[in-house]
Amino acid sequence: MNAPEDIVIRVRGLVTRFGAQTVHDGLDLDVRRGEILGVVGPSGCGKSVLLREIVGLDVATAGDIEVFGKNLATLSREERESVEMRWGVMFQEGALFSALTVRENVEAPFREHTDLSPELFGELASLKLVMAGLDTDAHFKTPAQLSGGMRKRAALARALALDPELLFLDEPTAGLDPVTAGRFDALLKELTQALNLTVFLVTHDLDTLAAVCDRVCVLYGGKVAAIGTLAEIKQNATGWIADYFSGPRGRAALDTKGR
Numbered sequence: 001m002n003a004p005e006d007i008v009i010r011v012r013g014l015v016t017r018f019g020a021q022t023v024h025d026g027l028d029l030d031v032r033r034g035e036i037l038g039v040v041g042p043s044g045c046g047k048s049v050l051l052r053e054i055v056g057l058d059v060a061t062a063g064d065i066e067v068f069g070k071n072l073a074t075l076s077r078e079e080r081e082s083v084e085m086r087w088g089v090m091f092q093e094g095a096l097f098s099a100l101t102v103r104e105n106v107e108a109p110f111r112e113h114t115d116l117s118p119e120l121f122g123e124l125a126s127l128k129l130v131m132a133g134l135d136t137d138a139h140f141k142t143p144a145q146l147s148g149g150m151r152k153r154a155a156l157a158r159a160l161a162l163d164p165e166l167l168f169l170d171e172p173t174a175g176l177d178p179v180t181a182g183r184f185d186a187l188l189k190e191l192t193q194a195l196n197l198t199v200f201l202v203t204h205d206l207d208t209l210a211a212v213c214d215r216v217c218v219l220y221g222g223k224v225a226a227i228g229t230l231a232e233i234k235q236n237a238t239g240w241i242a243d244y245f246s247g248p249r250g251r252a253a254l255d256t257k258g259r
Contacts, residue, residue, distance in 0.1 A: 007069075008033050008166055008198045009054060014063035016049060023049055024060070025222030036192055036199040038209045041219035042240060047202045048092070048170050050219070054200070055089055055168060056080070067166070085113060087166040088159035092174065095155065096143040102154045103129065103139040109161040125161070132157035133187055149180035153187070160191070167192075169201045173208055185211040206245075218244075 009031035016024040023046035031037050039047050052058040054065055056072060065072050070083050096105045106125035110116055116124070129139050132153040143151050152172060159167060172188070173181035189212045192199055203209065209216055209230060216233055218226040218241055226233045226241055234245045 006033050007031065008067065009200065010064075010066040011050075011054070012064045014050070014053070014065070015061045016046060016053065016058075017061045022222055024063075027063070027219070027223050029217060029224050029227075031198065031200055032215075033198055034196065035214040036188075036201060036212050038213035038216045039200065039202045039219065040204065040209065040216060040244070041225075045219045046222070047219055051168055051170055051200065051202055055087065056084070085162060086164055087168060088162065088164035089168045090152075090155045090159040090170065090172055092170045096151060096158070098143055101140050101142055102134065102146065102157075105143070105154060106158045106161055109158065113162060125157075128157040128161055129154065131160065131191065133183075147180075149176055149184065152176065152184055156184075156187075156191075160195070163195075165196070165198060167197050167199045169199060169203075171203055171205075172201070173203065173205045178207070181205065181207065182211070188212055 007030045009029070011027060011029040014024045014027040014029075016022070023044075027050070029050075039050065041047055049058055053060045054067065067083055068086060070079070072080060072083065075083065096102070097108070100108070103122060103125045106128050107121040110121045110124060126136065126139055130136070134150060134153050134157065138146060138150055138154075143154065146154065156169075156172070159169075169188075173184055176184065185208050188199070191197065192212075201208070201213065213230070215228055216226075216230055217224055218233065220226075220240055226236065230245070233241065237245055
């Protein structure tokens with residue numbers, strides 16, 4: 001049993017409907033401090049919707065979401081902003097501003113949320129980009145001038161700009177070749193340990209699940225159908241979950257990582 005202070009995200013009774021479609025139907029979930037939780041499930045099961053509801057971009061039909069012990073629906077604007085300053089988000093495809101250089105993209109959170117000098121913006125942005133594995137010659141290029149893997153690293157640097165405690169990642173390795181995706185996984189693991197992050201990671205990538213995730217949450221049928229380590233989930237898997245983790249790709253990922 002985890003103490004309340006060890007639960008960074010607590011979701012209870014979450015219901016999400018879009019017209020006649022029910023995406024979440026009484027979903028409960030706890031995310032523990034310091035873990036990398038991988039969230040998987042079939043297409044359309046509401047993985048990214050759940051992430052967007054937790055960070056406040058979408059509104060659930062019913063249920064409660066607490067982050068850092070705060071019920072987000074009951075907070076004032078100022079209280080909510082103070083909570084939001086404690087997390088960073090990396091969206092699908094990176095969502096970088098195409099007209100800005102990579103460094104200017106990472107400077108954006110500093111400009112919006114701090115009173116630091118413009119000179120310090122640039123220095124801090126460059127530091128974050130180096131932490132994310134981008135050499136200085138890439139800092140002054142636009143996103144269009146970078147490879148897919150470099151854009152992902154730039155987006156990660158922006159998500160880490162304000163030193164968050166909690167990191168949300170939506171399909172961070174989607175569209176990357178296996179070698180580049182593996183390097184991103186290794187970087188994420190290293191940064192999570194170095195910065196004491198809690199990570200909520202939406203992915204379809206079985207290799208990422210095996211390489212970096214402490215626990216895996218499977219969404220199916222509107223609820224959390226299974227949660228635990230990969231070994232625990234595979235041992236008790238039935239139906240779609242068994243097909244997902246015990247198919248050729250699932251077996252290859254687990255065998256490669258020895259999980």
